[in-house]
Amino acid sequence: MTDIxxxxxxxxxxxxxxxxxxxxxxxxxxxxxxxxxMTLVEAFQVIWPLVTVAFLRKGVADGR
Numbered sequence: 001m002t003d004i005x006x007x008x009x010x011x012x013x014x015x016x017x018x019x020x021x022x023x024x025x026x027x028x029x030x031x032x033x034x035x036x037x038m039t040l041v042e043a044f045q046v047i048w049p050l051v052t053v054a055f056l057r058k059g060v061a062d063g064r
Contacts, residue, residue, distance in 0.1 A: 015061065018054065019057070021050075022050040022051070022053055022054040023054075025046065026046075026047050026050050026051070029043045029046040029047050029050075030043065030047075
């Protein structure tokens with residue numbers, strides 16, 4: 001059985017939720033581009049902030 005405090009502090013996903021959200025958004029944008037729901041420029045406009053957030057999170061975690 002999982003400890004409640006482990007769930008409250010993020011468990012095995014602690015510190016990885018931002019990266020998972022960014023990757024999910026990137027995959028969604030690439031998928032939308034591939035099926036023709038958005039143009040390449042629109043896909044880039046979605047992907048760029050997600051990549052930026054992931055690198056910002058990495059910089060904050062490293063204390064830079």
